[in-house]
Amino acid sequence: xxxxxxxxxxxxxxxxxxxxxxxxxxxxxxxxxxxxxxxxxxxxxxxxxxxxxxxxxxxxxxxxxxxxxxxxxxxxxxxxxxxxxxxxxxxxxxxxxxxxxxxxxxxxxxxxxxxxxxxxxxxxxxxxxxxxxxxxxxxxxxxxxxxxxxxxxxxxxxxxxxxxxxxxxxxxxxxxxxxxxxxxxxxxxxxxxxxxxxxxxxxxxxxxxxxxxxxxxxxxxxxxxxxxxxxxxxxxxxxxxxxxxxxxxxxxxxxxxxxxxxxxxxx
Amino acid sequence: xxxxxxxxxxxxxxxxxxxxxxxxxxxxxxxxxxxxxxxxxxxxxxxxxxxxxxxxxxxxxxxxxxxxxxxxxxxxxxxxxxxxxxxxxxxxxxxxxxxxxxxxxxxxxxxxxxxxxxxxxxxxxxxxxxxxxxxxxxxxxxxxxxxxxxxxxxxxxxxxxxxxxxxxxxxxxxxxxxxxxxxxxxxxxxxxxxxxxxxxxxxxxxxxxxxxxxxxxxxxxxxxxxxxxxxxxxxxxxxxxxxxxxxxxxxxxxxxxxxxxxxxxxxxxxxxxxxxxxxxxxxxx
Amino acid sequence: xxxxxxxxxxxxxxxxxxxxxxxxxxxxxxxxxxxxxxxxxxxxxxxxxxxxxxxxxxxxxxxxxxxxxxxxxxxxxxxxxxxxxxxxxxxxxxxxxxxxxxxxxxxxxxxxxxxxxxxxxxxxxxxxxxxxxxxxxxxxxxxxxxxxxxxxxxxxxxxxxxxxxxxxxxxxxxxxxxxxxxxxxxxxxxxxxxxxxxxxxxxxxxxxxxxxxxxxxxxxxxxxxxxxxxxxxxxxxxxxxxxxxxxxxxxxxxxx
Numbered sequence: 001x002x003x004x005x006x007x008x009x010x011x012x013x014x015x016x017x018x019x020x021x022x023x024x025x026x027x028x029x030x031x032x033x034x035x036x037x038x039x040x041x042x043x044x045x046x047x048x049x050x051x052x053x054x055x056x057x058x059x060x061x062x063x064x065x066x067x068x069x070x071x072x073x074x075x076x077x078x079x080x081x082x083x084x085x086x087x088x089x090x091x092x093x094x095x096x097x098x099x100x101x102x103x104x105x106x107x108x109x110x111x112x113x114x115x116x117x118x119x120x121x122x123x124x125x126x127x128x129x130x131x132x133x134x135x136x137x138x139x140x141x142x143x144x145x146x147x148x149x150x151x152x153x154x155x156x157x158x159x160x161x162x163x164x165x166x167x168x169x170x171x172x173x174x175x176x177x178x179x180x181x182x183x184x185x186x187x188x189x190x191x192x193x194x195x196x197x198x199x200x201x202x203x204x205x206x207x208x209x210x211x212x213x214x215x216x217x218x219x220x221x222x223x224x225x226x227x228x229x230x231x232x233x234x235x236x237x238x239x240x241x242x243x244x245x246x247x248x249x250x251x252x253x254x255x256x257x258x259x260x261x262x263x264x265x266x267x
Numbered sequence: 268x269x270x271x272x273x274x275x276x277x278x279x280x281x282x283x284x285x286x287x288x289x290x291x292x293x294x295x296x297x298x299x300x301x302x303x304x305x306x307x308x309x310x311x312x313x314x315x316x317x318x319x320x321x322x323x324x325x326x327x328x329x330x331x332x333x334x335x336x337x338x339x340x341x342x343x344x345x346x347x348x349x350x351x352x353x354x355x356x357x358x359x360x361x362x363x364x365x366x367x368x369x370x371x372x373x374x375x376x377x378x379x380x381x382x383x384x385x386x387x388x389x390x391x392x393x394x395x396x397x398x399x400x401x402x403x404x405x406x407x408x409x410x411x412x413x414x415x416x417x418x419x420x421x422x423x424x425x426x427x428x429x430x431x432x433x434x435x436x437x438x439x440x441x442x443x444x445x446x447x448x449x450x451x452x453x454x455x456x457x458x459x460x461x462x463x464x465x466x467x468x469x470x471x472x473x474x475x476x477x478x479x480x481x482x483x484x485x486x487x488x489x490x491x492x493x494x495x496x497x498x499x500x501x502x503x504x505x506x507x508x509x510x511x512x513x514x515x516x517x518x519x520x521x522x523x524x525x526x527x528x529x530x531x532x533x534x535x536x537x538x539x540x541x542x543x544x545x546x547x548x549x550x551x552x
Numbered sequence: 553x554x555x556x557x558x559x560x561x562x563x564x565x566x567x568x569x570x571x572x573x574x575x576x577x578x579x580x581x582x583x584x585x586x587x588x589x590x591x592x593x594x595x596x597x598x599x600x601x602x603x604x605x606x607x608x609x610x611x612x613x614x615x616x617x618x619x620x621x622x623x624x625x626x627x628x629x630x631x632x633x634x635x636x637x638x639x640x641x642x643x644x645x646x647x648x649x650x651x652x653x654x655x656x657x658x659x660x661x662x663x664x665x666x667x668x669x670x671x672x673x674x675x676x677x678x679x680x681x682x683x684x685x686x687x688x689x690x691x692x693x694x695x696x697x698x699x700x701x702x703x704x705x706x707x708x709x710x711x712x713x714x715x716x717x718x719x720x721x722x723x724x725x726x727x728x729x730x731x732x733x734x735x736x737x738x739x740x741x742x743x744x745x746x747x748x749x750x751x752x753x754x755x756x757x758x759x760x761x762x763x764x765x766x767x768x769x770x771x772x773x774x775x776x777x778x779x780x781x782x783x784x785x786x787x788x789x790x791x792x793x794x795x796x797x798x799x800x801x802x803x804x805x806x807x808x
Contacts, residue, residue, distance in 0.1 A: 026651035109569030120790040121753035127771035207663040229669040364715040368708040374730045
């Protein structure tokens with residue numbers, strides 16, 4: 001069963017002939033080539049003005065953005081929204097995941113609904129979220145929560161089923177209560193799938209929250225991007241996108257590290 | 268039976284010592300992170316036309332290394348390997364290899380699998396289909412031509428692999444523990460099949476194995492290897508009558524040969540075990 | 553006996569689950585009619601279902617379907633060609649692969665769709681924007697799975713080829729590619745799913761295109777029941793799509 005995010009690195013990661021130096025050389029060459037092509041496109045006048053701004057212009061804009069205290073207000077709001085979405089969606093996902101993973105009956109009754117709903121574009125629920133939660137940050141948090149609930153609940157449920165049953169029997173043989181079994185056996189045994197689910201959840205929570213911000217908001221990084229778009233301040237939009245993507249990829253990598261190198265390879 | 272015996276004796280008399288494969292002072296050293304590891308050291312032997320020679324040894328004696336070198340998959344080694352007088356450089360067309368692991372192509376039918384070497388050689392479709400069917404029948408899988416490997420048992424898949432190699436009509440059949448993944452009874456029965464085929468085709472065969480019963484059941488001669496670095500410890504002539512079947516396992520002569528070889532192997536196997544315990548304790552790399 | 557029992561109990565569970573959903577819908581309907589829930593926020597489920605035929609006709613759903621699937625088709629065409637070729641290239645040139653593999657994996661997890669305003673600027677509010685976003689979203693899984701399929705070919709199969717002295721092209725065409733095909737299909741399916749999700753999402757966001765736009769349309773007309781119906785419709789389509797592709801994949805790979 002291929003989950004929508006089971007795209008990891010190839011079975012045997014490549015080791016370059018000639019070693020690390022070759023890798024670095026190729027990376028530098030690729031980056032250099034991209035820079036040259038970009039600057040040429042920018043200076044060529046082939047594109048409508050500023051659609052491809054020079055890297056210098058983007059860099060300047062980036063510095064201006066980062067130096068502007070107002071930016072951090074927006075960034076803070078976005079981070080809070082994503083954080084809240086992950087907290088709520090994560091907790092719900094954990095609880096429901098435990099329920100589904102622990103009971104064969106409940107799993108067979110409800111899990112396939114969640115499984116098939118998973119790979120749907122959640123952003124289309126946004127009009128409903130606005131009706132229910134208003135146009136403020138709450139609807140963005142709701143969007144993010146809805147997005148991240150699914151990967152987390154599915155990871156937790158399947159993670160529970162993958163626990164070696166002999167470990168549970170050990171707990172029973174020592175007369176551990178249900179609560180003790182959950183905390184002392186299930187949770188530690190499921191560290192990898194839970195963290196993996198959180199990593200996926202973080203990714204889609206960011207997407208859900210930010211897309212909502214771009215659609216309808218007056219605060220947040222998504223709002224800033226649309227604002228730059230509406231006044232056609234392209235260097236600023238590029239700068240915002242750079243900040244956004246750096247944060248997204250960085251957060252993903254961070255959680256990936258927490259999950260351990262083996263789980264990171266399984267994505 | 269007697270007639271086949273006579274035919275064989277006549278053949279041997281005509282070319283009693285034609286050596287199709289000669290190994291001279293074969294040695295191989297690997298560079299591991301723990302330092303250089305000598306897998307095989309000064310191995311010399313020859314395989315005569317039409318004979319069944321088994322190479323037996325404990326785990327870690329370098330038998331698979333020998334298999335890969337003779338098969339041309341391992342290009343760096345010391346010593347010489349000659350096939351019918353020619354030194355090898357890479358996989359030689361006179362050698363057919365049967366591997367230990369599952370090697371049938373899952374996306375091809377049994378017939379297409381066995382046709383594979385003929386396809387590579389550029390044989391016409393009708394001709395190669397005919398030939399393939401002949402060898403499929405030889406291994407006892409007639410009727411399964413249009414099945415996929417996934418539909419067959421492990422033993423049947425290995426038979427397909429053997430048929431595929433035989434279809435290329437190699438001078439020397441080189442097999443690396445082809446029955447390792449099968450249970451004992453299937454092994455004995457497949458051993459019967461192999462004996463039958465080998466006798467019918469007078470196929471020169473070199474079998475790498477760790478199974479003493481199998482070696483004695485199938486071979487004319489058995490080469491016992493020492494533990495790493497692998498050397499030739501002894502060559503045993505198996506003087507059991509041909510043609511043979513798996514019923515031979517109950518004869519006293521059989522039992523004596525097995526005991527003899529086990530005596531040699533046991534020493535080597537014990538050394539192997541002691542060494543792995545020492546390295547686990549952190550003594551040696 | 554045990555399997556028969558477990559199939560029966562799984563049917564019972566499935567029935568139970570469905571019954572719970574139906575019951576929940578009925579409860580919502582009842583609560584709305586009683587005024588316990590605000591009818592301006594949540595429409596009557598019965599109204600939602602009744603508005604479906606209206607939506608289908610008014611919104612020319614068939615046309616919307618066609619548009620979305622056309623966009624997907626173009627995007628997947630690009631994804632297949634570029635993705636598989638890139639995967640093969642990366643497999644062939646190990647140095648290139650070692651240098652870029654982590655980048656591609658990072659790109660697979662990067663929220664490309666967040667850059668849609670940029671695409672809007674570059675390509676305008678046209679089908680090209682949507683196809684481009686679908687293409688970039690669906691590309692990384694195809695590259696990675698093609699690479700994984702080729703690199704993960706079982707060693708013994710490669711050895712069979714080597715023992716028969718196959719040339720590089722023969723080795724590729726007769727062994728590596730057929731061995732990799734199942735994994736490549738998994739990648740194509742993942743790419744298709746990422747592609748569709750992003751395309752429908754972007755259609756909604758920029759209010760242009762097929763199914764995604766239908767939802768926007770309904771929402772902007774304050775057609776509450778219609779909005780819910782449209783969303784439900786798109787979700788149903790997406791789910792069906794997912795199920796069908798899963799069945800096809802299982803049919804192609806019986807050993808999974």
